[in-house]
Amino acid sequence: MDLAKVERVYTSYAGVYDRIFGKVFHEGRESAIRNLNVQPDEKILEVGIGTGLALPMYPRHCQIVGIDFSEGMLNKAKQRAAEHRMGHVELHRMDAGAMEFKDDSFDTVVAAYVVTAVPDYRKVVSEMIRVCRPGGRIIMLNHFSNDNKIIAAIEKVISPLTKHLGWRTDLSLQTVLDGTSLHVARKQNVNPLQLWALVECVNGKNGNGKTHINGVKNGSGAAAYAHINGTHLPEHANGQALV
């Protein structure tokens, strides 16, 4: 899939997207944002924001920037932001694989159902890391290929077909994380049949695994994440699998 196809496929979905993918993926979006414990004035970037289904879930005390490459999807998000009078939201048409933001511009970067829908996930993940500050949070909500070898083989076979629909099914979380500075702080299965994963990572860039949050140097990404949320790792709210 290239960017022209992203524009074509997703703009063709724009009018029906909320009806098809709204309710069914709602739980995942809500879990992702509810657990963020957003601080006043926190700067949040949502990449591949689509029609902006998650926008009403963020508290109004933060600043949200949303980007999407599909003009049709973005126009729907703009309508939603205007209807809800969201003065704290900015929306731009932009390629998540080559963002126009400066390094370290955001505290938190969210990608909901995006990493497997982009032409080049490596570029997008590397850009998310670049624009997120060291010690900031990177949240990926996605279906990743299954650990079960039989299911993974089926996902590999159907991936060339689903690519026509706008996403791939053969990408594993480990492949996405390999070689990055991301430390997984929490992973939770969500949505029907628990087939999607909500993965919350700490951006460990510039620190050889060490991260800085509010001037505090933490020994590991997971500890840093717990620090942001004011929780201790074993007791993280709703955390089902700390790794």
Ligand SMILES: C[S@@+](CC[C@H](N)C(=O)[O-])C[C@H]1O[C@@H](n2cnc3c(N)ncnc32)[C@H](O)[C@@H]1O
């Ligand atoms: C499956 S939709 C997810 C939309 C939304 N995040 C949600 O929760 O429903 C994937 C979105 O990623 C966008 N997208 C795909 N590749 C992109 C890229 N390179 N840059 C920006 N947006 C991209 C598509 O236009 C589409 O709106």
